[in-house]
Amino acid sequence: MEEIETEEKEETQITNEGSMQERGTNGTDVEEGETMREPEETQMEERENNREMEVAPALIAVHPFDKSVAVAVGSDLRVFDLARKISISLADDSRDLLHKDCIRAVRFSGRGQLFVSAGDDKLVKIWDADTWKCLATVNSEKRVSAVSISKNELFVCFADKFGVVWAVSLDGLNKIQASCNKKAVPILAHYCSIITCLDFSPDGRFIISADRDFKIRVTVFPENPLNGAHEIQSFCLGHSEYVSSLAVVHNSDYPQGFLLSGGGDSTVRMWDINSGSLLCTCEVGTEVGLSNEPHAAVTDLCAPHGTLVAVAIQSFPGILLLGCDISAKALWVLKAVSFPGETLVPTSLGASSSAELLWTVTGVSNLPEFKASSCLSRVRVFSGFKKTDGTINSELSLLLDREVPGGEKLLEKLQGGVSSKEIEVISAAAADAVRAAMRDLLLKKQYTEERREFRKRRRNDRKLKR
Amino acid sequence: MPFRGSSSLRRHPLRCFESVVAPPLFRSSGTNRSIIRYAHSNPLNHSGDVKKIEFADIGCGFGGLLICLSTLFPQKLMIGMELRDKVTEYVKERILALRAAHPGQYQNVSVVRTNSMKYIPNYFDKGQLCKMFFLFPDPHFKEKNHRRRVISPHLLDEYAYALQVGGVIYTITDVEELGDWMKTCLENHPLFEPVTEEELKADPVVELLHSASEEGQKVARNGGQTYRAVYRIASPM
Numbered sequence: 190m191e192e193i194e195t196e197e198k199e200e201t202q203i204t205n206e207g208s209m210q211e212r213g214t215n216g217t218d219v220e221e222g223e224t225m226r227e228p229e230e231t232q233m234e235e236r237e238n239n240r241e242m243e244v245a246p247a248l249i250a251v252h253p254f255d256k257s258v259a260v261a262v263g264s265d266l267r268v269f270d271l272a273r274k275i276s277i278s279l280a281d282d283s284r285d286l287l288h289k290d291c292i293r294a295v296r297f298s299g300r301g302q303l304f305v306s307a308g309d310d311k312l313v314k315i316w317d318a319d320t321w322k323c324l325a326t327v328n329s330e331k332r333v334s335a336v337s338i339s340k341n342e343l344f345v346c347f348a349d350k351f352g353v354v355w356a357v358s359l360d361g362l363n364k365i366q367a368s369c370n371k372k373a374v375p376i377l378a379h380y381c382s383i384i385t386c387l388d389f390s391p392d393g394r395f396i397i398s399a400d401r402d403f404k405i406r407v408t409v410f411p412e413n414p415l416n417g418a419h420e421i422q423s424f425c426l427g428h429s430e431y432v433s434s435l436a437v438v439h440n441s442d443y444p445q446g447f448l449l450s451g452g453g454d455s456t457v458r459m460w461d462i463n464s465g466s467l468l469c470t471c472e473v474g475t476e477v478g479l480s481n482e483p484h485a486a487v488t489d490l491c492a493p494h495g496t497l498v499a500v501a502i503q504s505f506p507g508i509l510l511l512g513c514d515i516s517a518k519a520l521w522v523l524k525a526v527s528f529p530g531e532t533l534v535p536t537s538l539g540a541s542s543s544a545e546l547l548w549t550v551t552g553v554s555n556l557p558e559f560k561a562s563s564c565l566s567r568v569r570v571f572s573g574f575k576k577t578d579g580t581i582n583s584e585l586s587l588l589l590d591r592e593v594p595g596g597e598k599l600l601e602k603l604q605g606g607v608s609s610k611e612i613e614v615i616s617a618a619a620a621d622a623v624r625a626a627m628r629d630l631l632l633k634k635q636y637t638e639e640r641r642e643f644r645k646r647r648r649n650d651r652k653l654k655r
Numbered sequence: 656m657p658f659r660g661s662s663s664l665r666r667h668p669l670r671c672f673e674s675v676v677a678p679p680l681f682r683s684s685g686t687n688r689s690i691i692r693y694a695h696s697n698p699l700n701h702s703g704d705v706k707k708i709e710f711a712d713i714g715c716g717f718g719g720l721l722i723c724l725s726t727l728f729p730q731k732l733m734i735g736m737e738l739r740d741k742v743t744e745y746v747k748e749r750i751l752a753l754r755a756a757h758p759g760q761y762q763n764v765s766v767v768r769t770n771s772m773k774y775i776p777n778y779f780d781k782g783q784l785c786k787m788f789f790l791f792p793d794p795h796f797k798e799k800n801h802r803r804r805v806i807s808p809h810l811l812d813e814y815a816y817a818l819q820v821g822g823v824i825y826t827i828t829d830v831e832e833l834g835d836w837m838k839t840c841l842e843n844h845p846l847f848e849p850v851t852e853e854e855l856k857a858d859p860v861v862e863l864l865h866s867a868s869e870e871g872q873k874v875a876r877n878g879g880q881t882y883r884a885v886y887r888i889a890s891p892m
Binding site: 351353375377378380381382402404406408416417418419420421423424426 | 772773776777781802808809810811812813815816844845846
């Protein structure tokens with residue numbers, strides 16, 4: 190039944206090989222198979238370890254009160270202070286403070302005090318969102334796929350590639366003294382499925398995790414989560430493909446709110462958080478004319494107001510707006526807004542709860558053809574992303590580069606360059622890469638027959654028996 | 656046709672190494688709950704009054720325990736979950752043969768091929784089950800593979816979700832190391848509490864753990880020792 194190896198397994202394999210080679214160089218305990226390896230096998234192994242082909246989509250996060258915007262492209266974290274209109278340099282103290290591999294998740298806390306970033310370098314960095322000092326660096330055992338901060342800002346939760354969610358207490362975090370090392374505690378796990386998104390319910394009672402199978406799990410977030418979060422409130426089951434993004438909508442009538450989720454089956458669904466029952470399903474693939482496309486997956490959701498939901502769809506150059514009525518528990522398609530004359534597929538969306546701006550970013554960590562000018566991205570901003578009563582179509586309009594708050598200075602910082610010509614060229618090439626990146630990230634890996642045979646031959650549990 | 660275990664057994668050879676971690680066993684169309692409720696072979700199920708399954712044997716193997724429980728609790732619906740398809744087929748045939756041989760009996764038992772470690776929430780509602788059985792699970796000795804063990808701290812959360820308050824989880828193994836592990840996992844889990852010795856003595860199911868399943872009989876034949884851990888969902892404070 191070793192049909193499709195999971196990524197999880199691959200990771201352990203890689204670390205094992207690393208230690209094996211170490212033993213080899215020490216000149217002791219070299220296994221026969223290691224030295225007599227066929228060239229074909231070595232090649233295959235190289236390919237396996239070569240993670241350069243893996244690209245990470247660009248991410249964006251907006252401060253809840255519009256104080257700053259952060260964009261992560263590859264290992265590069267770029268922050269622009271919107272209030273003071275200056276770009277912030279994170280690299281001032283030492284190189285140690287920065288990420289060394291692709292960033293996979295960025296998030297502001299609900300009150301805007303903290304910011305977290307985490308990714309493939311197995312580091313979770315907690316930043317002060319005012320001074321942009323790194324308050325703590327947490328070492329994860331595995332690569333990190335999702336991150337979130339509890340509503341009371343006492344805990345940072347992150348999920349690793351093994352489907353385990355960890356919690357770190359922020360208690361005693363010293364705002365003045367930098368980087369004390371904190372230890373993470375596992376609190377819950379999805380059984381061997383990569384967690385794609387983590388979120389908290391508006392009242393902070395539940396932690397919600399979505400995975401690459403189809404599951405959304407709602408778990409009671411206890412007062413002291415360091416003893417584990419064992420009580421499952423509900424499972425939201427209904428997606429037929431991976432779940433890629435979560436958002437919670439709430440208003441004063443429904444303070445507990447409802448859960449929105451988007452996934453690989455190109456639907457956006459609304460759930461009751463308490464019972465896990467499906468309230469509404471909105472097919473979005475057909476709405477943007479991509480019903481025939483195999484990858485019209487929802488890649489990101491953004492719903493800060495509770496009446497409007499912005500949806501990023503893979504291979505759709507623009508965004509789709511959904512109307513949302515919390516009291517009627519309904520979702521419907523308002524309109525699709527595309528970028529005129531551009532082929533940008535947004536990889537991530539962001540909006541604050543106060544302003545009427547919707548931020549989008551497009552980009553990938555690295556492109557093989559553009560070695561020198563890699564890590565470019567394109568940031569576009571819509572205005573008019575505001576509360577409506579649902580009946581009037583909202584007037585969403587794309588801002589020109591000079592109209593963007595912070596202007597060219599902001600774009601230069603967040604995009605990594607401002608020359609529009611250059612960016613046009615890059616973004617055209619990036620569009621394909623973005624598509625591939627999103628697909629790589631979200632679809633399960635399929636291995637060829639020969640590759641599977643090869644892996645079977647190198648299974649190390651058999652080796653032990655020999 | 657009377658039930659003949661040995662010949663069926665030969666037709667369904669064991670595949671011992673089935674990875675529980677690797678592939679998805681079905682492209683899920685979301686929830687399976689309704690499907691499994693009706694697929695259950697109890698004819699009572701189709702009469703509109705849908706009864707819920709209350710016992711689940713996780714990794715039922717050849718179904719020895721299920722068969723015994725079926726006559727012991729004729730009013731309860733029970734399901735066996737097994738990963739190996741041939742073994743599942745065998746159990747299916749076994750149940751059908753028993754039904755044919757004993758009309759009216761064994762209607763409350765069924766088997767499904769699934770990866771229970773992945774899909775438990777797809778099959779059961781919250782608090783649906785009153786008994787769960789884990790008999791002689793795969794020991795997975797290597798530390799690296801401990802996460803594949805069917806009793807693990809994080810998976811217990813899901814079992815606690817499927818079990819009702821007071822619902823009992825029965826585990827037994829002939830591997831001391833695994834026995835300790837399962838006991839420790841259950842002991843440390845805040846939602847489970849141990850079932851007292853007196854209650855265990857009074858429970859007719861406990862005896863079956865040792866004697867009913869094929870694996871248990873094998874251990875008894877060889878005079879091996881077994882390690883048992885029985886816990887129940889504690890009522891919330």
